[in-house]
Amino acid sequence: MTLVGQSIEEFRGTVRAWLEANVPTSTDGLAPGELLDVAKRFQAGLYDAGLAGITWPAEFGGQGHTAAEQQALDEQAARFDLPTSPFRIGMGMCGPTLLDLGTPEQKARHIRPLLRGEEIWCQLFSEPGAGSDVASLQARASRDGDAWVVNGQKVWTSGAQWSDFGALLARTDPDVPKHRGLTMFIVDMHSPGVTVRPLRDMTGRAPFNEVYFDDVRLPADAVIGEVDAGWQAAVTMLGHERVSIGGSVRQRTDPLGFAGLVELARDKGCASDPVVRGELAQLYAAERALSLFNTRLQQEAAAGSPPGARGSVAKLAGAMVLWRAVQTAGQVAGPETVAWETDDARAGELATAINATPASSIAGGTNQVQRNIIGERILGLPKEPGSDRDIPFRELKVGTQRRS
Amino acid sequence: MQLVLDQQQQELRTAVRKFLADHSPPERVRAVMDGSDVTDGYDRELWRRLATELGLVGLVVPEQHGGSGAGHVERCVVAEELGRVLTPVPFLASAVLAVDTLLALDDVAAQAELLPQLASGDLVGAVAVAEPGGSWYTAATGTTASMRDGTWVLDGCKTHVVSGDVAEFVLVHARTPEGTGWFLASGDAPGLRRTPLRTLDPTRQLSRLDFAATPVRPLAGDAAAVLAAVTDRAVVALAAEQVGGMERVLEMTTEYAKVRVQFGRTIGSYQAVKHGCADMYSAVEQACSALRYAAWTADHDTAQLPLAAALAQVVVSPAYFQATADTVVLHGGIGYTWEHDAHLYYKRAKTSELLFGSGEQQRQRLADRLGI
Numbered sequence: 007m008t009l010v011g012q013s014i015e016e017f018r019g020t021v022r023a024w025l026e027a028n029v030p031t032s033t034d035g036l037a038p039g040e041l042l043d044v045a046k047r048f049q050a051g052l053y054d055a056g057l058a059g060i061t062w063p064a065e066f067g068g069q070g071h072t073a074a075e076q077q078a079l080d081e082q083a084a085r086f087d088l089p090t091s092p093f094r095i096g097m098g099m100c101g102p103t104l105l106d107l108g109t110p111e112q113k114a115r116h117i118r119p120l121l122r123g124e125e126i127w128c129q130l131f132s133e134p135g136a137g138s139d140v141a142s143l144q145a146r147a148s149r150d151g152d153a154w155v156v157n158g159q160k161v162w163t164s165g166a167q168w169s170d171f172g173a174l175l176a177r178t179d180p181d182v183p184k185h186r187g188l189t190m191f192i193v194d195m196h197s198p199g200v201t202v203r204p205l206r207d208m209t210g211r212a213p214f215n216e217v218y219f220d221d222v223r224l225p226a227d228a229v230i231g232e233v234d235a236g237w238q239a240a241v242t243m244l245g246h247e248r249v250s251i252g253g254s255v256r257q258r259t260d261p262l263g264f265a266g267l268v269e270l271a272r273d274k275g276c277a278s279d280p281v282v283r284g285e286l287a288q289l290y291a292a293e294r295a296l297s298l299f300n301t302r303l304q305q306e307a308a309a310g311s312p313p314g315a316r317g318s319v320a321k322l323a324g325a326m327v328l329w330r331a332v333q334t335a336g337q338v339a340g341p342e343t344v345a346w347e348t349d350d351a352r353a354g355e356l357a358t359a360i361n362a363t364p365a366s367s368i369a370g371g372t373n374q375v376q377r378n379i380i381g382e383r384i385l386g387l388p389k390e391p392g393s394d395r396d397i398p399f400r401e402l403k404v405g406t407q408r409r410s
Numbered sequence: 411m412q413l414v415l416d417q418q419q420q421e422l423r424t425a426v427r428k429f430l431a432d433h434s435p436p437e438r439v440r441a442v443m444d445g446s447d448v449t450d451g452y453d454r455e456l457w458r459r460l461a462t463e464l465g466l467v468g469l470v471v472p473e474q475h476g477g478s479g480a481g482h483v484e485r486c487v488v489a490e491e492l493g494r495v496l497t498p499v500p501f502l503a504s505a506v507l508a509v510d511t512l513l514a515l516d517d518v519a520a521q522a523e524l525l526p527q528l529a530s531g532d533l534v535g536a537v538a539v540a541e542p543g544g545s546w547y548t549a550a551t552g553t554t555a556s557m558r559d560g561t562w563v564l565d566g567c568k569t570h571v572v573s574g575d576v577a578e579f580v581l582v583h584a585r586t587p588e589g590t591g592w593f594l595a596s597g598d599a600p601g602l603r604r605t606p607l608r609t610l611d612p613t614r615q616l617s618r619l620d621f622a623a624t625p626v627r628p629l630a631g632d633a634a635a636v637l638a639a640v641t642d643r644a645v646v647a648l649a650a651e652q653v654g655g656m657e658r659v660l661e662m663t664t665e666y667a668k669v670r671v672q673f674g675r676t677i678g679s680y681q682a683v684k685h686g687c688a689d690m691y692s693a694v695e696q697a698c699s700a701l702r703y704a705a706w707t708a709d710h711d712t713a714q715l716p717l718a719a720a721l722a723q724v725v726v727s728p729a730y731f732q733a734t735a736d737t738v739v740l741h742g743g744i745g746y747t748w749e750h751d752a753h754l755y756y757k758r759a760k761t762s763e764l765l766f767g768s769g770e771q772q773r774q775r776l777a778d779r780l781g782i
């Protein structure tokens with residue numbers, strides 16, 4: 007199918023028609039494996055219809071359209087619940103980083119299958135000792151001739167259990183200050199020596215993992231960007247991450263979204279209660295201000311001025327909106343927020359969403375870290391004293407123990 | 411007004427803390443929670459020992475009924491300790507709600523029969539007030555009691571009944587042709603169906619009770635006054651549990667902030683974390699003060715109790731949830747895991763915050779008592 011020559015209006019119509027015909031009606035009750043199959047089928051269809059990778063370059067399999075088409079697609083997509091969560095990290099973070107820094111060969115190899123949902127990606131940054139301070143990570147990649155050998159442990163890796171590739175940040179030179187001795191690699195998650203162990207989160211689900219690397223061999227062309235320039239690559243990816251998280255469209259059926267809570271209030275008969283109305287209006291205002299900010303960022307990006315560290319504003323605001331929504335939910339549902347009948351699936355989903363709320367204040371950089379970024383990188387305020395930026399990595403203290 | 415624990419009360423606290431440290435460690439709490447250890451949702455063996463060895467279940471039960479005749483301040487000390495470690499025992503249902511309801515009623519026979527068995531831990535009692543779509547505070551009485559063939563029977567539905575699934579008897583607030591009243595139903599009465607609800611908090615059980623011509627015994631007393639008295643006292647005991655939990659999460663967070671290193675420094679050295687801990691500490695201090703005041707009025711100035719209880723709840727409930735949310739975030743990824751205990755407090759705090767009614771209902775109660 008070709009979309010060339012379509013007006014935005016026509017494009018919007020094409021998108022709507024395709025989504026109406028192809029979005030699975032419900033994925034409730036599917037096992038994670040089945041969900042993955044549904045997601046992959048959907049994404050392949052989306053790609054084949056010319057609707058995945060809207061602004062990505064056509065030479066590597068994207069559509070080569072402008073931000074206007076992207077916005078039109080986002081608007082239409084917001085009316086549905088797309089089963090695309092397994093691709094969030096690939097589409098939002100790893101793919102854009104490859105486009106920025108990858109070699110033509112890497113792009114030619116990886117972008118198309120990533121966009122078509124054939125290959126899933128994860129982000130292998132955090133370690134037990136290195137989260138906010140990801141540059142202090144300890145996983146080692148040592149040279150072996152032309153190739154590299156990786157040893158170490160990653161943690162909190164979302165989606166690693168079904169990933170085909172990961173963007174790995176590892177230490178390639180421990181004798182220089184921590185930011186200078188890192189390299190980013192493409193790692194095939196099916197390689198010998200990669201072990202993935204799911205971790206249970208506080209909702210009781212296991213969306214993230216520990217990943218162990220035991221003498222995992224990587225070819226020379228696995229490096230993303232330059233050797234020992236992994237920090238720049240990481241900053242690039244983290245920037246995409248914040249924009250992607252902060253700008254993510256709220257699912258229509260999100261139990262903590264404004265729309266869902268209004269519906270809940272109506273069903274519970276409290277939508278005309280002045281306190282509930284006030285809470286809901288406040289929630290709407292917070293959600294809307296954030297989404298307008300995101301649109302503004304997109305328009306600026308389209309005009310050639312990328313968001314840079316301002317993505318942190320969206321990321322932080324998104325987390326804060328959710329906390330407000332938790333409070334609103336308690337006002338709307340009262341005691342039924344915390345105990346409900348077995349057959350009340352909606353109440354169960356609301357509870358899970360409440361239990362998942364802290365994640366958005368941690369994953370992708372904590373709220374505290376976002377505030378530091380806003381203060382330091384945008385506003386130019388000085389860093390807190392006592393920085394370890396100039397000390398060789400070997401001499402640093404990380405995690406909860408002093409390194410030997 | 412006495413807002414500081416005396417020597418004896420402090421000793422009580424030390425003894426209970428030691429006992430719970432020995433007998434209710436986190437592994438035990440989790441075993442009960444997962445159902446891997448016991449099947450009925452609470453730690454029966456521990457409950458028996460709390461009742462018999464320590465005499466904690468009948469703390470406010472008069473000595474003539476087998477209790478220790480102590481006060482609400484003492485009971486709050488115990489609730490605080492149980493809240494610190496999330497011990498899965500039916501203290502709130504049995505030692506607070508059921509005991510207080512019986513004490514507030516004028517039913518001498520029921521008191522003589524049931525209080526000693528509650529105090530000894532032989533029976534667990536529960537109290538049923540809230541109904542579907544409402545809350546404890548709105549206390550709708552769609553549940554009705556009527557005389558049929560010379561006996562009283564109950565029809566209707568109660569929900570969010572704390573420990574309602576394990577209680578040997580339930581005290582039910584219901585409507586009669588002459589107004590509201592209290593009724594005693596046996597846990598295994600015919601026509602009573604008990605269904606555990608799904609709960610956010612895996613350490614606190616709540617149930618729905620359906621009554622269909624369930625035979626019950628009417629209890630003597632001024633029903634509305636009893637409900638008001640029980641609610642105020644329960645809110646205070648719950649606040650104690652909440653304050654205990656807050657103290658524990660504050661400890662956890664500050665301990666972690668002192669050992670976790672990022673960017674070459676302990677995270678507690680960053681203002682964002684330090685101020686987070688300091689805010690949590692300030693909140694704990696204020697919550698504890700509001701609690702101590704409410705507990706003191708329950709023992710010494712019951713005219714002030716309604717105001718003090720409402721005040722305690724408005725101060726403590728949102729503060730506890732905020733403290734637990736901050737606890738998870740200040741621990742980073744590890745705090746978000748099932749393995750870490752932070753989530754147990756988060757879920758208990760959210761549940762306690764909404765157990766009797768929404769935040770707005772709590773504020774309205776306080777406003778009522780302030781005469782505004």
Ligand SMILES: Cc1cc2nc3c(=O)[nH]c(=O)nc-3n(C[C@H](O)[C@H](O)[C@H](O)COP(=O)(O)OP(=O)(O)OC[C@H]3O[C@@H](n4cnc5c(N)ncnc54)[C@H](O)[C@@H]3O)c2cc1C
Binds near residue numbers: 128741
């Ligand atoms: C649901 C979820 C999914 C995730 N998915 C991934 C993934 O796919 N890939 C990946 O690599 N990682 C992932 N993460 C990890 C995430 O990026 C880290 O958890 C996060 O960056 C925090 O690091 P940490 O857990 O080590 O906490 P720490 O860095 O130890 O932070 C603990 C506390 O200290 C505070 N703190 C630390 N440094 C400072 C400072 N300088 N100033 C002020 N406060 C500070 C933090 O704000 C936090 O409150 C995920 C995490 C979660 C919860």
